[in-house]
Amino acid sequence: MTEDTRPGARETIPQGTQTLAKGLQIISAIAHGSTTLKAVVESTGIGRSSAHRMIQLLVHTGYLRHGSPGQFRLGPTLIEYGFTALNQDPLPVVARESLDALAARTQDTIHLSVEDAESVLYLHKIPGTRGAEMRSRIGHRMPMTRTGVGKALLLGQEDRWERVFTAENPGSGSPAVEAFVNRMRDYTRDGATFDLEENEPGIRCVAAPIRDGSGSIVAGVSLSATRPYMPKDRMHALVPVMKAAAKEISVKLGYQQD
Structure with missing residues (x-):
């Protein structure tokens, strides 16, 4: 099983959820300052082509957004969910x-x-x-x-x-x-x-x-x-x-x- 690299994480990733785990790793990496594709690949160990495809999907669904040329930021979907989590x-x-x-x-x-x-x-x-x-x-x-x-x-x-x-x-x-x-x-x-x-x-x-x-x-x-x-x-x-x-x-x- 793949090790969860989020800060503070202790447990391993359940079988069958590796793709989801990689997407979450990308979001976490960008949240912690790895805002380019190259930086995401270096900080997560995810292959460049896989990381690129996942970032495209995350941008499309609003979890990420484009910042300066070649850079990414957390997107409006996460802001919406963040306020929902606080209200819950x-x-x-x-x-x-x-x-x-x-x-x-x-x-x-x-x-x-x-x-x-x-x-x-x-x-x-x-x-x-x-x-x-x-x-x-x-x-x-x-x-x-x-x-x-x-x-x-x-x-x-x-x-x-x-x-x-x-x-x-x-x-x-x-x-x-x-x-x-x-x-x-x-x-x-x-x-x-x-x-x-x-x-x-x-x-x-x-x-x-x-x-x-x-x-x-x-x-x-x-x-x-x-x-x-x-x-x-x-x-x-x-x-x-x-x-x-x-x-x-x-x-x-x-x-x-x-």
């Missing part, structure tokens, strides 16, 4: 009122995120009204161990901390791993997490986990701002604010209040 997920709908209130209260950038394939996936974003614009966007992925919301999604899962940190920070020695594990223990105790410019220079973040009716962490909410608007004393003051917002959303998902 109750989480952004359930959380929207709470997120809007949090954004209005703080004037900072708010994110709603979930874990997908051991990375952070942004489902919703409310840009802040002051400071620099964050580079994040809906559908964007970020590392778990360098973002506040990624750490929030990992709270209480001590058996994963070292493995995920090592995977995302190759070459890190034992002191760095131990320091991360110790921080995660503190965050788990506090019920909220910080990003002290670990992911993006000048950007700090406070985050908290969202739970469902089973008590499991299913999402995270974060508040981000540039350093001048996020001194450490304000970060600590925001911990109960973020925990309250996360709990409000959690209750709407069936979580039983303590």
Whole structure:
């Protein structure tokens, strides 16, 4: 069976679906910057003629579109399906009122995120009204161990901390791993997490986990701002604010209040 090369993929491709898998590889390759036929062939290993035929079909069906001469972009069909997928997920709908209130209260950038394939996936974003614009966007992925919301999604899962940190920070020695594990223990105790410019220079973040009716962490909410608007004393003051917002959303998902 053919190995699935998508980022984060772990399983092998079922027999009889190799052609479909190649088409999905092409879409993924173009989404990640391989925007020419040559680049697609190099990044996927698919033969040039096969890749060319598949790209033609994907353009015809709207999954891809022509960009600059000789280049391809994701197409309108994927945009349509992306919005449909968001609307089918109750989480952004359930959380929207709470997120809007949090954004209005703080004037900072708010994110709603979930874990997908051991990375952070942004489902919703409310840009802040002051400071620099964050580079994040809906559908964007970020590392778990360098973002506040990624750490929030990992709270209480001590058996994963070292493995995920090592995977995302190759070459890190034992002191760095131990320091991360110790921080995660503190965050788990506090019920909220910080990003002290670990992911993006000048950007700090406070985050908290969202739970469902089973008590499991299913999402995270974060508040981000540039350093001048996020001194450490304000970060600590925001911990109960973020925990309250996360709990409000959690209750709407069936979580039983303590």
